[in-house]
Amino acid sequence: MRRFLRAENGAVSVYLILIIVPIFLFQAVLIDFARIKVAEKETESAVQAAARSVMSSFDTDLQKRGLYGMGLSQEASEQLFGDVFIRNLSSSVSAKGFHFIDTHSLEDSTRVTPVYSLANHVIFERQLTQDMKIKAPIEYTLEIVDKFQKSGVKEPFQLGSQFAKEAAEVEKLIKQREDALDEAWHSTEAMNAKLTSYHTYYRTRIAALNELADRIGIHTVDGIRDDMTATNEHLQSLASSISDMELSIASLSKAGAESVESIKSLVAAKSSLEQQASTLTHKLSELQALLQNVLDYTALTVRTKLELAANASEIARLQQIIEPAIRLAKQKNDDIRTKLLGISDSSSTGSLGGAKDVFQHVSLIRDDYFYQYQTSIASITALFSAFQASVESVNLYTTEHTAQINQRNEAYWNEMNSFYAKQSSLEKVRMNANSATEANKQAQTNTIQAILEKAKQAIGGCDISASPSGDEALYSKLQGDSDQTAAIKEQGYYQKYRQANAQDATIGNDVAYELDKAESTSLRAMDILGSISHMAEMLRTELYVNEYAFTKFNYRTYGLEKTPTGEPKLSNELIDPGTHVLANQEVEYLLYGFSSCAANITSAYAEMFSLRLAIRTLEALLDPEKELLNVGSPLLVLLVAAAQGAAKAFGDMNALVKGEAVELSSKLSVTAFKLTYKDYLRLFLMLHSNNTKLMARMQGLIELETGKDLLQETTYMQANAASEIRLWFIPKMIRLLEGSGLLGCKVVGTQCQFNRSAVVSY
Template identity: 70%
Template sequence: MKRFLRTENGTVSVYLILIIVPIFLFQAVLIDFARIKVAEKETESAIQASARSVMSSFNPELQKRGLYGMGLSQEASEKLLNDVFARNVSSGVSANTFKFINTKAVDGALRVTPVYTLASHVIFEEQLLEDMKLKAPIEFTLEIVDKFQKSGVREPFHTSSQFVKDADAIEKLIGQRESLLDEAWQRAEELHGRTTEFHGYYRTRVAELDKFAGEIGIHTVDGVRSEISQVEENLRSLTTSIRNMDLSLASLVQAGPEAAASIRSLAEAKSRLEEQARLLSQKLSELEALVQKILTYTALVISTKLEVAVNERTILQLQQEIEPTLRQAKQKNDEIRMKLTGVSGSSTQANSAASDVFQHVSLMGDDYFYQYQTSIAGIASLFSSFRSAVDGVMLYTSVHTSKVNQANDNYLEVSNDFHAKQSPLEKSRMTTNEATTANKQAQKNKIQAIMDQAKQAIGGCPVSNTHSGDSVAYRKLQGESGYYQRYRQVNAQDTMIGNDVAYDIEKAEPASLRAMDMLGVLNNAAEILRDELYVNEYALTKFNYRTYGLEKDLNGNPKLSNELVDPGTHSLVNQEVEYLLYGFSSCAANMASAYAEMFSLRLAIRTVEALLDPKKELLQIGSPLLVFLAAAAQGAAEALVDMNALVKGDAVELSSKLSTSALKLTYKDYLRLFLMLHSNNSKLMSRMQALLELETGIDLNQATSYIQANATSEIRLWFIPQVMRLLDGTGLLGCKVVGTHCQMNRAAVVSY
């Protein structure tokens, strides 16, 4: 054994084996590693090509509407994925050729996973923007921006809109000031009434106390009660003496005639004692009556002090209510003054005829509030002095009575003087306010009468479908678990029906003021964000509206749609854009909102025209709101005429008095503006999705536009799989060794 270990035979062979075997192992691993990497690239290319092939099968109905979603079922898409993948890996090549790699798909390992669908607002909007990126700017620019910018109406719109904002703000301040002054005067009237009531009451009370004091004099309860005790003692002594005399008389009577003289003498003495007792009893009654008067007087004095204290709190409470109210009224008056100063210095209102009304707005001078508050404080202070005078008197002597009466007269004198001076001012102010209010109401009544006519003219729903087809369609759109709610839920949004903005023509003043607010927004019409513009234009080109088919081109022919699917053939006839805008569950509600908003805008424009030449007599009244309401009443009548033309498909001139060039807008143009003014893309897109499903019958939750394709392929290892398995955990391979094969997972993400 020792010799075998020390022999040198075969040393070179062993040495060569130690050198060649590692080299062989390295070459084997390197060859399989290279084959794996090539297979990985092949798999990635195959899955990318397969995914693109699956996405190429889009739905033609959606494509006609500028949208792209897969038109294959899940089963069909996975079959197509398998077929294309198999043809794009090396195992799909002819079996008669040598293959350095032989990549093949693992059975059942290829799948298609829908990631996003057209139900997603993000995906839906991306496709809308892509479809409209060329058409929308041209349409919007030609129809709105150029016309609006060249018309010259921006400045008068801005001026009038600002006038109404200033008028509304000042009118609100005036209303708040007048309401506070009314409240203060109501309390001041109550204060005057209370002082008059208290003065008469305490005049009578002081006279009563003075009478009691004269009857009581300088007596005190203790003194009188001491005297009563003395009288009672004397009366008891006399009573005892009389009783003893009665006993003596009885004894003398029994003694016989000889005691007659003694009996007469004793009887006379008893008579004298009885007279004294009678007089003492009378005096005792007088003293007890005096005690009662003293007690009554004392109680009356105490109750008077308590009553005066309670009444003082009433007066002070009224003062504490009046003075803060006056301070608030003065603050509102100061705000009006500041607002008027700002308006008069504004370049916006410099050329506005209606702005002359601001010069006639009534302002209260600071002395008005100073005199008011000083008088109220004086009345309260003098009543407190009266309370102090009452507190300081216990015995109403003539001096004290005169002092208290004088204090009682003082506060009434100031109260009467204040009331005599302030009452005419307040009555004049309130009379003016009543006349102005009546005038405003008259203008509101005029506006309301025209609005009532407008309500009767709304219409717009196809008669044949109003009670049948439309109701069924709207139930599908927005009934319980309707399309709209489903798409809102998919995008994690609320399912509230209707728009955030709802217009009506119910009330004259709010509708008129709100209409003028639209002009300020309208001035920025050309500055709308691009994405919102594209979405809005998609709505106007892919869906119908009230006057679709009625509008004429320059040659007088009906305007035709250039879309692959004519919106005029949709199941909801001439009402889809109105639904997109307002989102109510009936044709009537959506049409009414569109009509009301359009009427409001026309009302605003016509009101602006009327404000250019306001009535002079209204400016003198000093009520900015009255001037506005009078202009609105005139504008409402003209707006109704405009609406009658618009709903017939005619174009109506924006304003002949304001614009330097003709600018005519149609019903569709106004819908375009409203889509811009009330931009709410999330709700708008949910309604679009609902309409698309209603029209095509395609659930957009199933219209996949973004997929992930996954595939697992494998390659057979030529050499030593055990060595490759050792490398499996290092992350170098990019595949997993399973038996004699290496399996690799690859994914591809593709979207339209």
């Protein structure tokens, strides 16, 4: 055995085996590894190609609208993906001959998973942005941006809006001041009337008390009652004596002639007693009258004090109304002064011509007016309190006391008369001026209101005769069931797409323009100018989404607007918005979002009228009447200008709804340019920008028109597929490489399996 081990026969062969076998094994593993990598790349390419093939089957109806969504069902998508995947594998080549790579698809391994759809606002916005990124800037720049930038209307618009705001603020302060003064004067007149009646009443009462006091003198109730008691006792004694004398006379009369002298003597004595009794009876009557006078005096004195206390409370109550009202009026007067000072210091109304001069004529009341008013009322109240105190302190109305009280009664009355005579003339001038101003405002308001009523009648825009219930049914699909009493409300397309993006489904755009009250309409119209001025700085923010609305949807004057050659302006898109089922109202619906044609068209008309009213009002403000400025009412100046502008705005609207272009303003702009109904809708879309609601309405209109549920229109897809390749040499050695991460496949028996995915989107 030892010899065999030490033998050298065949050593070369063993050496060669030890060298060649590892080389062979290495070459075998290397060949299979190379085949695996080629198969891996082939599988990845096949998955990518299959996924792209599926996505190439887009919906042509949506493609005409600049949108791309996969037009195949889930089953058809997976079938197409599987077919293309297999055809791109080497196993699909003819089986004849030698094939270095022979990749096979695993059965039931292909899968297509839709991830996002056109219902997603991020996807939807991205696609329409791609569609509009060339067309929108050109269209918008030509139609809006260049016109506004070159016109020079930004500053006048801003100044006009600022003037309207300042006029409203000053007018509000003026009204608050005047209302406070009216309240104070109303209470002052009540005080004057009451003090007049009090003066007369207490003058009579004091005279009555003085007269009673004169009758009473220094007598008291107790003294009078003592005298009455003594007199009664004396009368009773006299009556007893007279009765006794009568009995004696009767007795003597029976005695005969000898008693004649005695009888005469008794009769004389009786007569004397009767005379005394008569005198005492008269005295008792006088004492009773005197006692009644004392009682009447006491009662009248008490009643006078009680009545005077109640009267003083009423005067104090009126003072507590007047003085706070005066303080409030002074505060508002100071606020007006501060506001006017701020306006004069700023240049915010610098280019409005003479309209700004109205602020110089706003009535400011001197501080001494309020001081004198308050001090006079306080003085009158104090004098009446002094009169009350005098009455309270007097129990016996002697000549001296009566004179003093009468003097106090005259004091407050004279003060009231003096103040009232002076103040009434001032208040009359003030109230007459206010009445004239209010009458003028009302006249202008009536003029504006009459034009607003005409505008309401002229709104139109919805062809009810053509399809009385058609639009209602279409809006029901768009907006859902509007019947508030229905137990189960049907969801509309708009709500569906809002909820798909986790948004509330509130109907409308929180913007509702109505031609209601003249004053509020005029002020709100001027606010639009400020909004447009501010909007000019960010015109491109919502450009693409808004312009998509005008290229893919119709509006009221679609087909009525003319080219410079007189031909109708029509869409150059693959679809004609004029053929849509919701005719001549889609952009208005996108803008306002109400559930009827009438509501959307009315809102568009009302807002457009408001803007034209604001522009025409601003033109009138450039040259107001001088007499009007002297009135000192900024709101009146604005209303007069609005009344002039309303008539012109109504004429502008008649032209706009016919598809004609109307000059923005020849007085405000340095370059003349015209805007159409469509251009104003562009502005309003910028003013009320709300992309999430706008896109949900767009999606609803697209589904209404095409019948395509955008929730099912896939724009982002993940595809998965698996393949395998047979290993030629030593699978177990290949398996050893799995843990290294170099293979990219999983060894199963003699096969190496690949699982690959691809993500593609439009």
